[in-house]
Amino acid sequence: MENTNRSLFSGDEAIARGAWEAGCKVASAYPGTPSTQILENLVNYEGVYCEWSTNEKVALEVALGAALAGVRSICTMKHVGLNVAADPLFSSAYIGVRGGLVIVTADDPGLHSSQNEQDNRYYGMAAKLPVLTPADSQEAKDFTKLGFELSEKYDVPVILRITTRIAHSKTIVELGERIEVEDKGYTKDITKANLLPQFARGRHVLLEQRMKQLEEYANTTPVNKIIEGKKNFGVIADGVAYEYAREIFPKASFLKLGMVWPFAKDLVRKFAQGKKHLYVIEEVDPFLETLIKSLGIKVTGKDKLPLVEELNLRIVRNALTEKPTTFSTAADLPPRPPALCPGCPHAGLFYLLQKKDVIITGDIGCYTLGSYPPHNAIDTCVCMGGSITLAHGIEKAFKMFKPETAGNPDDKSKKPKRVVSIIGDSTFFHMGMPGLVNAVYNKGNQITIIVDNRTTGMTGHQDHPGTGKTLMGEQTKMLKTEDVAKACGVDKVYMLDPYKIKENRALFRQILSESGPAVIVSKQACALLVPRKAVKKVNVEKCIGCKVCLSLGCPAMSFQNEKSHINPAFCVGCGMCAELCAKQAIE
Amino acid sequence: MKPKITNIVCCGVGGQGVLLFTDILAQVAMSAGLDVKKSEVHGMAQRGGSVISQLRFGEKIYSPLIEETTADFIVGFEKLETLRYLHFLSQKGKVLLDSLEIAPMPVLTGALTYPSDIMERIQAQTNNVYVVDAFKLALELGEARAQNVIMLGALSRFLRFPYENYEQAIKENIKPKFVDLNLKAFKLGKKLIKK
Numbered sequence: 001m002e003n004t005n006r007s008l009f010s011g012d013e014a015i016a017r018g019a020w021e022a023g024c025k026v027a028s029a030y031p032g033t034p035s036t037q038i039l040e041n042l043v044n045y046e047g048v049y050c051e052w053s054t055n056e057k058v059a060l061e062v063a064l065g066a067a068l069a070g071v072r073s074i075c076t077m078k079h080v081g082l083n084v085a086a087d088p089l090f091s092s093a094y095i096g097v098r099g100g101l102v103i104v105t106a107d108d109p110g111l112h113s114s115q116n117e118q119d120n121r122y123y124g125m126a127a128k129l130p131v132l133t134p135a136d137s138q139e140a141k142d143f144t145k146l147g148f149e150l151s152e153k154y155d156v157p158v159i160l161r162i163t164t165r166i167a168h169s170k171t172i173v174e175l176g177e178r179i180e181v182e183d184k185g186y187t188k189d190i191t192k193a194n195l196l197p198q199f200a201r202g203r204h205v206l207l208e209q210r211m212k213q214l215e216e217y218a219n220t221t222p223v224n225k226i227i228e229g230k231k232n233f234g235v236i237a238d239g240v241a242y243e244y245a246r247e248i249f250p251k252a253s254f255l256k257l258g259m260v261w262p263f264a265k266d267l268v269r270k271f272a273q274g275k276k277h278l279y280v281i282e283e284v285d286p287f288l289e290t291l292i293k294s295l296g297i298k299v300t301g302k303d304k305l306p307l308v309e310e311l312n313l314r315i316v317r318n319a320l321t322e323k324p325t326t327f328s329t330a331a332d333l334p335p336r337p338p339a340l341c342p343g344c345p346h347a348g349l350f351y352l353l354q355k356k357d358v359i360i361t362g363d364i365g366c367y368t369l370g371s372y373p374p375h376n377a378i379d380t381c382v383c384m385g386g387s388i389t390l391a392h393g394i395e396k397a398f399k400m401f402k403p404e405t406a407g408n409p410d411d412k413s414k415k416p417k418r419v420v421s422i423i424g425d426s427t428f429f430h431m432g433m434p435g436l437v438n439a440v441y442n443k444g445n446q447i448t449i450i451v452d453n454r455t456t457g458m459t460g461h462q463d464h465p466g467t468g469k470t471l472m473g474e475q476t477k478m479l480k481t482e483d484v485a486k487a488c489g490v491d492k493v494y495m496l497d498p499y500k501i502k503e504n505r506a507l508f509r510q511i512l513s514e515s516g517p518a519v520i521v522s523k524q525a526c527a528l529l530v531p532r533k534a535v536k537k538v539n540v541e542k543c544i545g546c547k548v549c550l551s552l553g554c555p556a557m558s559f560q561n562e563k564s565h566i567n568p569a570f571c572v573g574c575g576m577c578a579e580l581c582a583k584q585a586i587e
Numbered sequence: 588m589k590p591k592i593t594n595i596v597c598c599g600v601g602g603q604g605v606l607l608f609t610d611i612l613a614q615v616a617m618s619a620g621l622d623v624k625k626s627e628v629h630g631m632a633q634r635g636g637s638v639i640s641q642l643r644f645g646e647k648i649y650s651p652l653i654e655e656t657t658a659d660f661i662v663g664f665e666k667l668e669t670l671r672y673l674h675f676l677s678q679k680g681k682v683l684l685d686s687l688e689i690a691p692m693p694v695l696t697g698a699l700t701y702p703s704d705i706m707e708r709i710q711a712q713t714n715n716v717y718v719v720d721a722f723k724l725a726l727e728l729g730e731a732r733a734q735n736v737i738m739l740g741a742l743s744r745f746l747r748f749p750y751e752n753y754e755q756a757i758k759e760n761i762k763p764k765f766v767d768l769n770l771k772a773f774k775l776g777k778k779l780i781k782k
Contacts (some may be wrong), residue, residue: 006617006624008610008613008614008617008623014735034628110677112628113628136624136651164628168628169624169625169626169627169649169651170610170624170626171648172617172623240651243651244649244650244652246649247649247650296767312650312652312654313650313652313653313654314655315655325654325655325656327655327674328674329658330671330673332698333670333702334667334679334694334699334701334702335637335691336635336636336637336667336668336671336692337636337691338601338635338694339635339636339692372692373692373693373696373698374696504647520671546781550696550697551697553692553696555635555692556697558690558694559695559697569731
């Protein structure tokens, strides 16, 4: 039965394969779960230039540039990345392409690894771009290829919207060969690619015409298909929601939408005709439901299905059938939240920060895990680069407090505190730099800590401008975060090794007593990238059970029989616990 | 009659090799000509957190996720995590578990205690429990990371795939220098189950 042309691919792997098969030659991205593996896979194919761009806006502009130079290009990002790239996204709809351009947005219903559950199908509607929503890896590959074709045929970038369940589920994919697409080359055309208002007006008219044509296409495309079943019971669904729906209602008629924007009005009207019961099953927002209802069609959807979290079989069954699945869970169990790894350099920093009476604005990265006990060290987490800017705003608000309330010792909320922002190296390059320049320009007083672990940690160790290596594996100029901070205008830039907790304690005291702005670069490579050193051990004779070492929050450490204990299977020998021990009980 | 689908939930702690376990088994099922879907989550969820991977195979699979109360097997690499996902088990389903205990952060910090009655609670729900001390055996083999393949060997006793499929899938998913060790681990696991 074995067929060598079939492979088990995640949605991310399938998109990479689809881009390669479609003859794509330029690919750009900023890493972000669940989209990261697309470029990590695509770079392994021959004939595609791939890069980690510094952020999603940059990535989309790189891909658009390549498309205007006449080659097929792809740009991938997580859902919130498209917010960063929204500026070029809207303009790219006006400009269109020469070589096909596919923009992948990987949404995260269920917030497996994100700060929100936004539904990026709306971006297609808002920016006037077609949106394809595959339901498994095969479709992820096929729709990527279709995206390039549509992009060139209709002269418009195409959004491919996947979700975590598509990106990280593996399903069987039929493999094809690469087609060689002829380079179209670059031709100067300022009426197309130069959005001065006088040209943009004309481009907008053309865009509206294209959307009309694409709506006609949506009504007839094979990716929007009717599956005949019961005459009077119909289900409309897209993406992975279709899979749940099809399993729960095997006998229903289905309208499976693979292209959700432009909206296939005529097809939906035709499908709805004569259906006594009509369901729309989709994840997160009522995107399709609102559109269906706007046609005057009665449909059951979010009145029964949740607006939050991803769907699954049980949720669909329990919301829409008479036979709910019931069960009880062991709700009283200790949770197992993700934690900083053993030897994580961030832990040494949080150990010191958790004791300070300061406000700490956090950012996006592993260090956000310092929000959990035992550190409880981070006040805010908003978006990429949001640490430095939020800190600045908080500071400025404090300055506006009236002196009489500021001085009220009973009202802690009105007592100004020092504000410290924490941002990772990759995040600093992504969107931290403009915030730092802003803080210098506008006379900020904050302390910014750049936790420079020499990689993009949370997404699984991608290179960035500070690592000296590109995605293609080439050596390149290494930008040092401390040099960039100085270039942003910060005069006080301090370097520290987060493992040296004793030294850092004095340094922190000094920096907090000075006025800012100041930058601390806390430099130590991610513990997962460093060879393990000799395992540490607790001398139970010397240990007095004071638990100071446990406040590092190291997963290798626990408290057993009134003494600290180090699990030798987890310890990486970083030595932070030994540094903290006043009794020299850790050897 | 409903076509037969096999549902397998594999769970444990980030870093234990849960995802590789289902990767290998998914490939075994595919090479037997079945439709396969497997699902898991990367990113934040992996940093020492609770990990679940779901595998389904049969003639035609729609949902990549398993519905609660329908898993034919729960393969638990850690005791607490096995209990956490026990509600996926079907009435006739089997539990294969490693009795290894890994304390989560709230237990390490002393805020909560590791439950002492996990085995009793699992056994209260099902008679089909197979305890496999895979982690211990893996340490004896000199490679803690072989725990997952020992578990796979144990599970293979309940599935109908030929050994060659496993051998092939192990070769394709594991670095060449660890293949022999893992084939040994697989066979070791197989011997642990007496039916």
